[in-house]
Every structure is written in structure tokens, then in C-alpha cells.
Amino acid sequence: MFTKILIANRGEIACRIIKTAREMGILTVAVYSDADADSLHVNMADEAIHIGGSPSRESYLIGDKVIEAAIRTGAQAIHPGYGFLSENADFCRKCAKQNIVFIGPPVPAIEAMGSKSAAKVIMEKANVPLVPGYHGDDQNPAIIKQAADDMGYPVLLKATAGGGGKGMRQVWSESEFDEALAAAKRESLSSFGDDTMLVEKYLTQPRHVEIQVFCDNHNNAVYLFERDCSVQRRHQKVIEEAPAPGMSEELRKQMGESAIQSAKAIGYQGAGTVEFLLDVDGSFYFMEMNTRLQVEHPVTEMISGQDLVEWQLRVAAGETLPLKQNELVLNGHAFEARIYAEDPNNDFLPATGKLNYLRIPVESEHVRIDTGVRQGDDVSVFYDPMIAKLIVWGENREKALQLLAKSLMEYRIQGVTTNIDFLYNLATAKPFQQADLDTGFIEKHHDLIFHEDEKTLADELPIAALYLVLAQASKAKAVANNTNDPHSPWNATNAWRLNEANIHAFELEHNDIIYPVQVEEKRQGSSTFYLITVAGKTIDCQGHIDGDTLFANVNGYRFNATVGENLGQYSLFRQTGVIHFAKVEPDCGDANSEQAGGGLTAPMNGTMVTLLADVGEAVKKDQPLLIMEAMKMEHTIRAPSDGSVSEFYFNVGDMVDGGAELLAFAAEDESK
Structure with a gap:
């Protein structure tokens, strides 16, 4: 067995590998960018080597630097x-030349499955069922389009070197094809350095x-059951589960043996995943094989009781597979939910920012968090915006799903927009609970998943006001205790007035709307309680603060809430969800006033990919004007109306800050 390994990756997967290596007594070397x-x-690794700039093309994608780090540290x-x-087959070759074992x-095998079109040919010869499509070498757009026309729409364009939904587009009609093909080729070239495409019936x-699947170099091969990854957005998985709901033992065996057949056809070794499309009639079709560990591997670990990273290390070291198929x-059922910094209400646009406040569910043998970040870390524009993976296990699907929903309610993040509320809505949606799954689940049940929150501001904002009053009193008490006269009336925070009620009056801001707040403080014996009026509702409550937790009693109903604060911005987390608010200071100005300026702005930090219109050219509403790329995702800026572009403020390749004006646009009536 190895005594030291280098991990050529970052984030949660690097941390995940380090944990297993540590348990096996193996030293680890990390590599890192600026x-x-x-x-x-x-910080977790035993050693670490700096390998370059922040963009992955200047660091994590430079194989020579990674190998140099391995040689330098003796990995x-x-x-x-x-x-x-x-x-990357070339990287694998370079490792071999330096007598460094590539754990994969x-x-x-990498080359055989590296091209989706070549993989289809191999699988066809191995009698693995395939989806109808064109996988030819002739990349003339007219030929690819003709194949799509012949198959009939909808079709799916896929980068042959792709993965993770990159370079992939659904095309629903002939009129959409040319634009979709051009976009898929651009994205594929950017992500993989190869714009070769295939097209399949959708x-x-x-x-x-x-x-x-798992194979060793002693001709042993097994399949560790299946995962259902049907719930996706932008062809990227959102929630995965194992085993697949409704899977019969007969079908599981058929698919498992077909997967092993696929692996043996290319002389596979190590961990791999054979992906299939399972149709409603029970027929299944080979889609692709990923020659690596998958993001969703933890659900397989939870139901099998096996550590797949340990299996990888043992196979790479020349050992036989730890177990045979029989x-x-x-055992049981597991779910994985991917916690992302993104805005589901804005087409899942990736978000950046600092994790100012981060609290995770309590981990146990049934609840696992795989993450590569801590409170205070930045979600950078340079890498995938996944914050963590929440993995849960239950005796059956129903119990596992209940635990998933509960754990999502307990996740608290402030500083970046996340998909946690979206995941909770999805996990508690009746069709998901009933396992009515397919790859169009999110689109099909959009209104159900993106429903308006049932909590009302009239219920939540008074709790926010209670927290602010209690926090003010707590802070003043701490200051008073550090003075010469802690009992001085100047240290009081009870809003005392001669011959008048003790009333605090201030304003809360939520979603750019100002709400007047009135808090009347009353005493009954040694107890203090508050009458809080906000958003048309008055509540009678008591409470206290312990750390970042508010313990409240509202008309006899007791509960607690977690509050995160950063630079005057607050997030109130309850099991009903989260609201974000701020206390309006007197010199804040009018929060309802319109921001100066206007135009078409960058949705986030990114890089200018292409300009699709000429200055002065007449364009129609919704016509693409330019494309930005950020966090491995393309974002198209379209014309807001008929008109023309007066000026582009950035050139192709330029880095663009989020919120920056991208172009000057003259609407048709303005340009006349």
C-alpha cells in the first residue's frame, strides 16, 4: 500500500479523499491555486504545494505542475x-513515465470512453443497448443537423469529450438547432478543448x-447497485438517491451485468460509473461511462457500507477487490442533495460571495456532510459553486426522505444565495415523495417546486424585531458592566419616557421595502415581555438570546431561531424557512429610491466569451447580444426590446465584474 499520495483536486472531494487516506495511515499532499x-x-493535508494562479487553466489543469509536486514531495x-x-489520458501517461501510480x-480505458461517439461504437460491438443517434466523425454542421431532422425532434446535442452537462443542449425544433449547436460547441471547446459533437434522439x-462498477487488475468485476439521478437542472444532477425507486431485482441484475459488460469491453480497472437512460417501459440504453469517482458516490457508500475511496486505493496498489458480487x-435507502451557491429563481445562476454565517445539521451515522468550505470562506468565481453535499440514510425511502427534509431545514447559510429552499421544496413535493421521477421533473413540476413561501411577513418580522431589541439590550448590558456605574440610567435600553409607555420605534427593511416597527416593553414582576407591532400584526412575546440562537415565547408557543449577522444584514432561520432583513439607520436614505443608471449588466463576475451583434446593427427583442462565462456556465445576454447596440464596453476574453454595465442599448423608439 502507498505511504503517501498527492490529491490533484480541491474542495470537498479533496477533503473526502484526505479523510479516507488518514484512516488508512496514508500521508497526503494537497495542491492549491492562489x-x-x-x-x-x-489545511487538512499533511503537505501542500502551490501550483499557480486562481483560474484552473493556470493551476489545477496543468498536469506537469501536479506531477512536479508529486516528485518534489515523494508521493x-x-x-x-x-x-x-x-x-485526461495524457496526464495518466505522464504519471506512468515518472513511475507515479494514477489512481484510476x-x-x-480513458481514451475509449473519453469520446462519447467512440464509446457508442465500442458498446454497440459489445451488444450494450444504445439510444438512436449520430456519432460520426464528420462534424459538418449540415450533416449533424440532417441527422437530427431525420430522427425527429426533440434531440439532444452532446459534446463527445464532455461531462457534467457541459456542451449539452436540448433542441426542440429545427429552428433552434443552429444556435444550440453553436453554443454547445463553444462551451465544449472552453471546457474540454474539443468541440466535437454527437446528436441523439431525446x-x-x-x-x-x-x-x-469496480474492477481490479486480476479480472474481478462487481457492480455496487444503482443510483437514480433523474432530478437535474441544466443536465446537472440536483438530488441523487440509491437504490433507484421501483427497481426490481431482475432489472437491477440486467443493468448491473450490462454495466460490467461495458467495463470489460474496454479492459477497465478501478471505480467507474456506467450511465443508462431507463425508459418507462423498462428498456434501458447506454448513455456514457465516467472513468472516475462520481460526485454522488456517497449514496452508494451509505447503502453498501463500503468506502469507495478505500477500494480505489487498494485496487490502484494492486490488491484484489475487497468483496465478490454475492x-x-x-441496505436501506440514501439521498444526496447538492448545496450550491446559486439562485434557483434566476435560472440557477451561480452566486459568489463570502460564507459569513454557516451552520450545518448535526452529523451522525445517518447524516453526513461532505464539504470543502468553512464559515468565512469565499465562494469564488473561478470554480464550481457547490458548497457541500448533504447525504442522509434511512431504513427505507420514506424515512430517508423525512431525514433529508429535516436536515435541509437545519442548514443555515448567510452571505451567498443558495438553493436550500429550492431543495426543501423539491424534497417535500408530493410527486417526488411518490417517486414519480424522470429527467424533466423540475420543469414538469415547476409551479409546485417554486411555490411562494407559506410563511408570512406578519409572522416573521415581529420575531426579527424581538431579536434586535434583545440584542440591543444585551450589548448595552455588556457595555454597562464595563463602566464605573453599571446602574446608571444612561445605560438603560428600555425606552423609558416620563409619563409615557416604554416604546422602541424603528424600521426594518426586507426585500427593499421598509416596515415601521413599534415595540412596547412591559414588566410583570421580575419578567419582561414585549408587544411588537409590525406588518399589521401585534404579538405578545418574551425571549432571550444565547450565542446566535433566539429563544422565543409567543403567546405560549415556544420555539427557537438562529440568527446570522454581517455588516448590519441579518438572516433569521426557522424551520419554516429564512428571511433576510436589516435595521434601517436614520442616515440610510430612502431604500425605495431607484438606483441610478440602468442598462444591461453582468449578472456576476465572469469572462466575456463572444459578441453576437455589431454596433449599430438592428436587433429584435430576445436576440442574443453577447455571451459571458462564469463558474463553468454560459450566460446569454439578450436584447430587451427591438433596437440596436450603441457600444460594447468589453472585448472577448475580458474579465467582467458582477453588476458592471456590459453595453449601451438603444431601444427602437430611442434610436429613431
């Missing part, structure tokens, strides 16, 4: 994690079911 100099994975093997260099499959109600036991 942006990751103080990251969690660097005997390199674990690539997923993404970056994990499926051999070069021929199944309208398929489930995405994948089989975890020794593997499926």
Missing part, C-alpha cells in the same frame, strides 16, 4: 478526484439510472 491558499483541503500515487485531470483506470420521459449487500 485562490485556495487558505482553503480547507490545504507514490496521484488521486485525481473528479473533474480537472481525472479523465488505464490509458486505453427521450421525453426517461430516468437517469447509473451503475457503480458478498455485497444492499
Whole structure:
């Protein structure tokens, strides 16, 4: 077994690998970019080597620097994690030349599955069922389009070198094809350095079911059951579960044996995932094989009781598989929810910012958090915006789903927009509870998942006001205790007035709206209680603060809430959800006043990819004007109306700050 390995990755997967290596007594070496100099994975590793600038193309994607770091530190093997260099055959070759073990499959297997079109040919020869499509070498757009026309729409365009939804587009009609193909090729070239495409018939109600396979170099192979990854946005998985709901033992065996057949067809070794589309009639079709560990591998670990990273290390060291097929036991049900910094209400646009406040559910044998960040860390524009993976296990699907919902309610993040509320709505939606799954789930049940929050401001804002009054009193008491006369009336915070009620009056701001607040403080014996009026509702309550937790008693109903604060901005977390608010200071100005300026602005930090219109050219409403790329995602800026572009403020390749004006646009009536 290895005594030291280097991890050629970052974030949660690097931390995940370090944990297993530590349990096995293996030393670890981390690599890091400028942006990751103080990251969690660097602090967890035994050693760490700086390999370049913040953009991944200047650091994590430079294989020579990674190998140099391994040689410098005496690492005997390199674990690539997923993404970056994990499926790079050239990197694998370079490792071999330096007598460094690549913890993954051999070069021929990577190359065989590295091209989706070539993989289809191999699978066809191995009698693995395939979705109808065009996987040819001739990349003439007219030929690809003709194949799509012949198959009939909808079709799915896919980058042959792709993964993670990059370089992939659904095309619903002939009129959309040219724009979709151009966008998919651009994204593929940016992500993988290769814009070769294939096109397949798009199944309208398929489930995405994948089989975890493992092979050693002693001709042993097993499948560790299946995962259902049907719930996706932008072709990227959101919630995964294992096993797949409704899976019969017969179908599980058929798909598992087909997956092993696929792996053996390319001489596979190590951990791999064979992905299938499962149609409503029970037929299944090979989609692709990922020659690496998957993001969603923890759900397989939870139901199998196996550590897949440990299996990887043992196989890479030349050992046989720890178990045979008949020794593997499926136990219970598991879910994984990906916690992202993104705005589900704005087409899942990635978000950046500082994790000013971070509290996670209590971990246990049934609740697991895989993460690479801590409170105070930044979610950077340079990398994928995943904050963590929340993994839960239950005796059956119902119990696991209840635990998932409860754990999502207990997650608290302030500083960046997240998808936590979206995930909770999804997990508690009746169709999801009933396992009515397919890859169009989110679109099909959009109104159900994106419903308006049932909590009302009339219920929540008084609790926010209570917290502010109690926090003010607590702070004043601490100051008073440090003075010569702590009982001085000047240290009082009870809003005392001669011959008048003790009333605090201030304003709260929520979603750019100002709400007047009135808090009347009353005493009954030694107890203090408050009458709080805000948003048309008055509540009678008591409470106290302990750390970041508010303990409240409202008309005999007792509960607690967690409050995060940063630079005057507050987040009130309850099991009913979260609201964000601020106390309006007298010199804040009018929060309802319109911001100066206007125009088309960058939704976030990113890079200018292409300009799609000429200055002065007449354009129609919704016509694409430019494309930005940020956090591995393209964002198209479209014309708000008929008109023309007066000026572009950035050139292709320029870095753009979020909120920056991108262009000057003259609406049609303004340009006449």
C-alpha cells in the first residue's frame, strides 16, 4: 500500500479523499491555486504545494505542475478526484513515465470512453443497448443537423469529450438547432478543448439510472447497485438517491451485468460509473461511462457500507477487490442533495460571495456532510459553486426522505444565495415523495417546486424585531458592566419616557421595502415581555438570546431561531424557512429610491466569451447580444426590446465584474 499520495483536486472531494487516506495511515499532499491558499483541503493535508494562479487553466489543469509536486514531495500515487485531470489520458501517461501510480483506470480505458461517439461504437460491438443517434466523425454542421431532422425532434446535442452537462443542449425544433449547436460547441471547446459533437434522439420521459462498477487488475468485476439521478437542472444532477425507486431485482441484475459488460469491453480497472437512460417501459440504453469517482458516490457508500475511496486505493496498489458480487449487500435507502451557491429563481445562476454565517445539521451515522468550505470562506468565481453535499440514510425511502427534509431545514447559510429552499421544496413535493421521477421533473413540476413561501411577513418580522431589541439590550448590558456605574440610567435600553409607555420605534427593511416597527416593553414582576407591532400584526412575546440562537415565547408557543449577522444584514432561520432583513439607520436614505443608471449588466463576475451583434446593427427583442462565462456556465445576454447596440464596453476574453454595465442599448423608439 502507498505511504503517501498527492490529491490533484480541491474542495470537498479533496477533503473526502484526505479523510479516507488518514484512516488508512496514508500521508497526503494537497495542491492549491492562489485562490485556495487558505482553503480547507490545504489545511487538512499533511503537505501542500502551490501550483499557480486562481483560474484552473493556470493551476489545477496543468498536469506537469501536479506531477512536479508529486516528485518534489515523494508521493507514490496521484488521486485525481473528479473533474480537472481525472479523465485526461495524457496526464495518466505522464504519471506512468515518472513511475507515479494514477489512481484510476488505464490509458486505453480513458481514451475509449473519453469520446462519447467512440464509446457508442465500442458498446454497440459489445451488444450494450444504445439510444438512436449520430456519432460520426464528420462534424459538418449540415450533416449533424440532417441527422437530427431525420430522427425527429426533440434531440439532444452532446459534446463527445464532455461531462457534467457541459456542451449539452436540448433542441426542440429545427429552428433552434443552429444556435444550440453553436453554443454547445463553444462551451465544449472552453471546457474540454474539443468541440466535437454527437446528436441523439431525446427521450421525453426517461430516468437517469447509473451503475457503480469496480474492477481490479486480476479480472474481478462487481457492480455496487444503482443510483437514480433523474432530478437535474441544466443536465446537472440536483438530488441523487440509491437504490433507484421501483427497481426490481431482475432489472437491477440486467443493468448491473450490462454495466460490467461495458467495463470489460474496454479492459477497465478501478471505480467507474456506467450511465443508462431507463425508459418507462423498462428498456434501458447506454448513455456514457465516467472513468472516475462520481460526485454522488456517497449514496452508494451509505447503502453498501463500503468506502469507495478505500477500494480505489487498494485496487490502484494492486490488491484484489475487497468483496465478490454475492458478498455485497444492499441496505436501506440514501439521498444526496447538492448545496450550491446559486439562485434557483434566476435560472440557477451561480452566486459568489463570502460564507459569513454557516451552520450545518448535526452529523451522525445517518447524516453526513461532505464539504470543502468553512464559515468565512469565499465562494469564488473561478470554480464550481457547490458548497457541500448533504447525504442522509434511512431504513427505507420514506424515512430517508423525512431525514433529508429535516436536515435541509437545519442548514443555515448567510452571505451567498443558495438553493436550500429550492431543495426543501423539491424534497417535500408530493410527486417526488411518490417517486414519480424522470429527467424533466423540475420543469414538469415547476409551479409546485417554486411555490411562494407559506410563511408570512406578519409572522416573521415581529420575531426579527424581538431579536434586535434583545440584542440591543444585551450589548448595552455588556457595555454597562464595563463602566464605573453599571446602574446608571444612561445605560438603560428600555425606552423609558416620563409619563409615557416604554416604546422602541424603528424600521426594518426586507426585500427593499421598509416596515415601521413599534415595540412596547412591559414588566410583570421580575419578567419582561414585549408587544411588537409590525406588518399589521401585534404579538405578545418574551425571549432571550444565547450565542446566535433566539429563544422565543409567543403567546405560549415556544420555539427557537438562529440568527446570522454581517455588516448590519441579518438572516433569521426557522424551520419554516429564512428571511433576510436589516435595521434601517436614520442616515440610510430612502431604500425605495431607484438606483441610478440602468442598462444591461453582468449578472456576476465572469469572462466575456463572444459578441453576437455589431454596433449599430438592428436587433429584435430576445436576440442574443453577447455571451459571458462564469463558474463553468454560459450566460446569454439578450436584447430587451427591438433596437440596436450603441457600444460594447468589453472585448472577448475580458474579465467582467458582477453588476458592471456590459453595453449601451438603444431601444427602437430611442434610436429613431
